[in-house]
Amino acid sequence: MSDIHHLTGAYALDAVDDIERARFEQHLAECEDCRLEVASLREAAGLLSETTAVTPPPALRESVLAGISQIRPLPPIVHRTPVVQRRWFPLLVAAAVVAILGVGAALWQPWAPSQDSSLTAAEQVIGASDARSVAVDLGDAGNATVTRSESLGKAVITTDGMAPAPSGKVFELWLQVDGEMVPAGLMPPGEDTQMVLEGDATTATAVGITVEPEGGSDQPTTEPIALFDFSQAV
Known part of the structure; x- marks a missing residue:
């Protein structure tokens, strides 16, 4: 015995x-582990002797022998790390980083026009992170607010x-750029409106409203009824 x-x-x-x-x-006298194991095995054998033997049914032998001839043994399980997994893992990590950076960009630019196509042009301007507004009280004629995003x-x-506007007249909007009034569109008829002014308002210093003949004018023909000075914007 080896x-x-x-x-x-x-x-x-x-x-x-x-x-x-x-x-x-002779070995047991020197090996405590074997003494404990022998004692445990003898205890288990004693328990087995207390059971009652039962004669198996005759059909059991035939069933076992038939199963041996029909049941195919399973192949051994071999744990391997797929080559594809090792090859594609760095690419998956890179893709995750790109996705996170993309989400970050969306969070830092929530009002960029491309982020939400459901917003109107006016809503995009009013909701811009750099939007600043100037309000003017027109007394009995109501009030108006101009909001700009540079x-x-x-x-x-x-x-x-x-x-x-009076009959036969229109309200015309103007952008004040370098001291000059530049046409920025006609206000639609009605009491309440919200519209985007025409032209580039980036360098404008103010917005004005004048009363003009129907169809509008190339230059103001009256003094502004309201002037929105961007230096007072909040």
Whole structure:
């Protein structure tokens, strides 16, 4: 016997010859682990002796033999790291980083026009991170607010309870650029409106409203009824 420790089971069941018994008992005197194992095996064997033997049904033998001829044994399980996984893992990490950076860009530019196509042009200007507004009280004629975003280069006017223009006249909007009044569109008829002014409002210093003949004018023909000075914007 190359390893005498392997005799614990046979010794516990009294399945060794006289020579093996003598050698193993000599070993037991020096090996506590084997003594404990033999005691445990003898206890288990004693429990088995208390069970009642039952004769198996005749059909059991035929069923087992038939299964042996029909059941195919499973191949051994070999744990391998797929080459594809190792090859594609760096690419997946890179893709995750790109996705995170993309989300970050969206968070830092929530009002960029390309981020939400459901917003109107006026809503994009008013919601811009650099939007600044100037309000003017027109007395009995209502009030109006101009909001500008320099990053978008646009301005929006919003009126509340503003009286309509006199018959045969229109309200015309102007951008004041380098001291000159540049046409920026005609306000639609009605009390309340919100519209984006025409032209580039990036360098404008103010927005004006004048009363003009129908169809508008190339230059103001009257003094502004309201002037929105961007130096007072908040």
